[in-house]
Amino acid sequence: MATGKRLLASIHDVGPRFEREVEQLAALLTDLLGRPRFAMLVVPDHWGAAPLAQAPAFQRRLREWADAGVEMFVHGWFHQDRAEHTGLAGLKARHMTASEGEFLGLPRDIAAQRMVDGRALIEDIIGRPVAGFIAPAWLYGEGAREALAASGFALAEDHFRVWQPADGKVLARGPVVTWASRSRSRQLSSLGFAALARPGLRALPVARIAVHPGDTTVPALLHSIARTVTIFARGREVGRYADLLGRVGG
Numbered sequence: 052m053a054t055g056k057r058l059l060a061s062i063h064d065v066g067p068r069f070e071r072e073v074e075q076l077a078a079l080l081t082d083l084l085g086r087p088r089f090a091m092l093v094v095p096d097h098w099g100a101a102p103l104a105q106a107p108a109f110q111r112r113l114r115e116w117a118d119a120g121v122e123m124f125v126h127g128w129f130h131q132d133r134a135e136h137t138g139l140a141g142l143k144a145r146h147m148t149a150s151e152g153e154f155l156g157l158p159r160d161i162a163a164q165r166m167v168d169g170r171a172l173i174e175d176i177i178g179r180p181v182a183g184f185i186a187p188a189w190l191y192g193e194g195a196r197e198a199l200a201a202s203g204f205a206l207a208e209d210h211f212r213v214w215q216p217a218d219g220k221v222l223a224r225g226p227v228v229t230w231a232s233r234s235r236s237r238q239l240s241s242l243g244f245a246a247l248a249r250p251g252l253r254a255l256p257v258a259r260i261a262v263h264p265g266d267t268t269v270p271a272l273l274h275s276i277a278r279t280v281t282i283f284a285r286g287r288e289v290g291r292y293a294d295l296l297g298r299v300g301g
Contacts, residue, residue, distance in 0.1 A: 068101030072264035092126035152190035232265035
């Protein structure tokens, strides 16, 4: 693309618990983008109920996607937030996610160990390095940020930026466009934001779109996702997160 603009798309909460939904979203994005040029955020054991280590069929599927060019990120370990929070962290835990911000309240040593274990598991499955680490619900507490800086991951992401953990260098800025399915009010607000984002974020050098398994349960969300991906893909290169490592300040 002559514009130099990029579109990055991702599927969150990838694991055997949501096998059918992930297959549906992967097929949708592949169709919309023309090839499997997106990222998957892999959860090793979603809420302690779906261990990837014990799901050989899904492991094979992950390897197939990786072989086809899908980027793989470590996305926490349990995805479930089991910590007690106060102050600002408490507000984030209550209002930004439904007990999903696993790395919001973890001390550095536990956060670091889960990063190491998740990376080892996923890299062993896909047979190549992961692209980076993205915390569940995009929420990082102080311990998680400290662990991430020393982790050796090439990339990290939150709601408003993509950066290099080792030195904090920001590679892309701007809000990620995502959808929420767990209540009618959240569905409507995410539909409204996507509608505003399609023209409002057009000037961003790097546009980011993220989808979740729950999106497949709401036809209006799927319609909005398809429309948003199609519009953002016009005049943009459908890129990979790793492409950003050669570009700063997007």
